[in-house]
Amino acid sequence: MKYVFLMVMLFGFLGLPAQTTSEKAAEVFGKPRVLTLEVSGMSCTGCADHIEQALGKKDGILEKEVSYPKHRAVVKYDAEKIDEKEIIHAIEAAGYQARVANTEKKSKVE
């Protein structure tokens, strides 16, 4: 039981500076948010690269990771510069379909 307590202490200690860092990032980047999209229309890993390039040209995209096998795109963006609609539109303009994945939308299920 002492060991568990020690682990909690350790995680608490490690978690604190991580939070401070993300708060600092918020000041620099505005409002960073993460969007997970289900992407259809990809037929190879080249398609995933193509979408990443298209997203890279958009202002406000902080990080992007497109997976062909998972049919998924995870985009970190600055909500003050770009919104979900524009991100989806950029993917559609590149020739694919995208919609918000259910994973982080639990509140909408209620």
Ligand SMILES: [Cu+2]
């Ligand atoms: Cu392809």
